[in-house]
Amino acid sequence: MIGSQALVASRHYNDSMIAYSTSITSYNPSMQPWELSIPVSDISAEYVNEQMIIFGVLVPLGNQTSFNHVW
Template sequence: MDLPVLQASLHWNYSQLTTKVQIAYRATQIPIGWISWALNPLGRGMIGSQALLALRHANGSMIAYSTSITSYNPSMLPGELGIPVSDVSAEYVDQQMIIFGVLGPLGNRTSFNHVWQSGSTVSENIPQVHPLSGQNVESMGLINFLSS
């Protein structure tokens, strides 16, 4: 599914049997930036999001991890999510960063608010704030893994 802003797309496979979803989120990004995609099981927007994040390490390798977004000034450090997550990884190919991961089991729920982001600044391998206007504040929507 092409997402409406930030030159991004989301690919997924949902298993009704396990209620797990395998995702691949890709976005055009400069090599020194970062990208993130998240489900928000609590509401709409950034606060409460359970995020997967990718960035290029100072040594050139890709880093991918999960982080919870609990405020408008989150730490962006690796952390546990309220949603089980596994197999998180990332790669950089053809000027696109790609995050892979498995979320779930999600139980009976297949519809979620989701948000996605990108930023151009990383300091000491920590993503820095993204722009607070334009496409960066429009990057949210509703996704149904079963019917979308």
């Protein structure tokens, strides 16, 4: 969805994983690494039992009390 920010992951040909944050700015997004408006640290991913799992730690939001998310 345009305007969304995302954590994405992919598996390389040698089975190593890459995970990063990106911003969806069009219907044909570049999927380039992008800093999110909500700080997320320790982004990583693993592929286990044919499932890709993405991890990330939300940094405290300060004065912000809520945020919207898309699955």
